[in-house]
Amino acid sequence: NAGVMQNPRHLVRRRGQEARLRCSPMKGHSHVYWYRQLPEEGLKFMVYLQKENIIDESGMPKERFSAEFPKEGPSILRIQQVVRGDSAAYFCASSRDRLYEQFFGPGTRLTVL
Amino acid sequence: GESVGLHLPTLSVQEGDNSIINCAYSNSASDYFIWYKQESGKGPQFIIDIRSNMDKRQGQRVTVLLNKTVKHLSLQIAATQPGDSAVYFCAENGGGGSNYKLTFGKGTLLTVNP
Numbered sequence: 408n409a410g411v412m413q414n415p416r417h418l419v420r421r422r423g424q425e426a427r428l429r430c431s432p433m434k435g436h437s438h439v440y441w442y443r444q445l446p447e448e449g450l451k452f453m454v455y456l457q458k459e460n461i462i463d464e465s466g467m468p469k470e471r472f473s474a475e476f477p478k479e480g481p482s483i484l485r486i487q488q489v490v491r492g493d494s495a496a497y498f499c500a501s502s503r504d505r506l507y508e509q510f511f512g513p514g515t516r517l518t519v520l
Numbered sequence: 521g522e523s524v525g526l527h528l529p530t531l532s533v534q535e536g537d538n539s540i541i542n543c544a545y546s547n548s549a550s551d552y553f554i555w556y557k558q559e560s561g562k563g564p565q566f567i568i569d570i571r572s573n574m575d576k577r578q579g580q581r582v583t584v585l586l587n588k589t590v591k592h593l594s595l596q597i598a599a600t601q602p603g604d605s606a607v608y609f610c611a612e613n614g615g616g617g618s619n620y621k622l623t624f625g626k627g628t629l630l631t632v633n634p
Contacts, residue, residue: 411563440620447528449609449624450564463621498563505620511556511563 411512428484432501444496539597543610550612
């Protein structure tokens with residue numbers, strides 16, 4: 408039973424480029440969450456999605472960041488015109504329902520040069 | 521000069537000793553708490569959880585204690601092993617309508633010396 412999958416594991420972008428991070432939830436899970444982690448800090452909630460719906464994006468910056476979870480395929484976190492401050496580890500988690508237990512993927516480490 | 525930056529609380533124990541990691545949470549409305557283990561370069565791994573209607577829960581070699589009066593959570597690891605070395609985070613769910621939104625503490629770095 409495969410866990411949460413994320414790719415790429417490492418992503419390097421230059422300032423101004425776009426970053427696309429992908430997340431495939433665990434089998435049977437239809438709830439996806441994105442978190443961001445800066446060095447030596449805990450994870451910070453960004454957005455919560457169900458299939459084709461954004462439920463809560465209160466933790467996501469209003470500009471340049473967007474997320475989707477289409478009917479088919481992985482969830483995508485998209486960062487446009489990246490800046491150095493976007494450098495962080497981005498984790499995706501999934502759950503069977505909105506109540507509680509979230510399983511995390513290995514993360515994507517984004518480095519902006 | 522003065523150094524600037526964040527430093528994780530650290531706990532160093534000998535192999536075979538018991539470890540206790542503490543966490544203060546902030547939201548009195550939270551009704552669900554989780555401990556995660558994060559090894560270097562990996563995602564958080566679920567260890568154990570507890571709901572607010574309990575004050576203690578035991579797993580395999582781990583015990584979580586919840587004190588709602590002082591908003592304190594602790595993780596006890598029995599017979600700590602080198603493989604337990606990692607950063608440990610507590611997380612709370614905030615309760616209410618946003619109970620899916622986990623809020624993580626800063627983490628504690630556990631180092632187990634062989």
